[in-house]
Amino acid sequence: xxxxxxxxxxxxxxxxxxxxxxxxxxxxxxxxxxxxxxxxxxxxxxxxxxxxxxxxxxxxxxxxxxxxxxxxxxxxxxxxxxxxxxxxxxxxxxxxxxxxxxxxxxxxxxxxxxxxxxxxxxxxxxxxxxxxxxxxxxxxxxxxxxxxxxxxxxxxxxxxxxxxxxxx
Numbered sequence: 001x002x003x004x005x006x007x008x009x010x011x012x013x014x015x016x017x018x019x020x021x022x023x024x025x026x027x028x029x030x031x032x033x034x035x036x037x038x039x040x041x042x043x044x045x046x047x048x049x050x051x052x053x054x055x056x057x058x059x060x061x062x063x064x065x066x067x068x069x070x071x072x073x074x075x076x077x078x079x080x081x082x083x084x085x086x087x088x089x090x091x092x093x094x095x096x097x098x099x100x101x102x103x104x105x106x107x108x109x110x111x112x113x114x115x116x117x118x119x120x121x122x123x124x125x126x127x128x129x130x131x132x133x134x135x136x137x138x139x140x141x142x143x144x145x146x147x148x149x150x151x152x153x154x155x156x157x158x159x160x161x162x163x164x165x166x167x168x
Contacts, residue, residue: 013141018126026102031110042066048096050089050105052113081116083157089117094125111143119148
């Protein structure tokens with residue numbers, strides 16, 4: 001019975017964009033990919049990766065061979081993701097999706113660090129509250145942490161975004 005619990009977990013999941021008009025998936029989230037998984041995701045249209053793993057720089061030569069653009073944001077596991085790192089990840093995702101590219105956002109297990117970038121992206125560019133964005137992402141990847149909006153780095157990022165929106 002315990003084994004079946006582990007076999008049901010998907011390694012990566014598609015997170016649909018509420019405003020998407022494209023027929024193909026644009027946003028994916030999950031764990032640190034193995035080479036065969038990268039090839040599989042590439043066959044599904046993934047052309048960009050946000051890598052949140054400090055411990056793993058990515059399969060750079062494979063990415064180059066496949067034409068995948070990686071944004072490596074080395075962040076220590078179980079530590080706060082800084083507002084600056086969140087901003088870089090959100091900007092990268094937005095830039096790629098705006099040009100019709102599919103993006104895979106990952107950390108080691110696909111539960112924590114990757115959520116600190118994907119959920120703020122949804123909040124900012126899909127015009128959702130941080131809580132709604134977190135619920136939306138968890139609907140498609142249930143293992144994702146549920147309190148992204150309460151994390152210090154995310155709170156500071158959102159505060160900065162709200163202040164800059166008031167100025168503009």
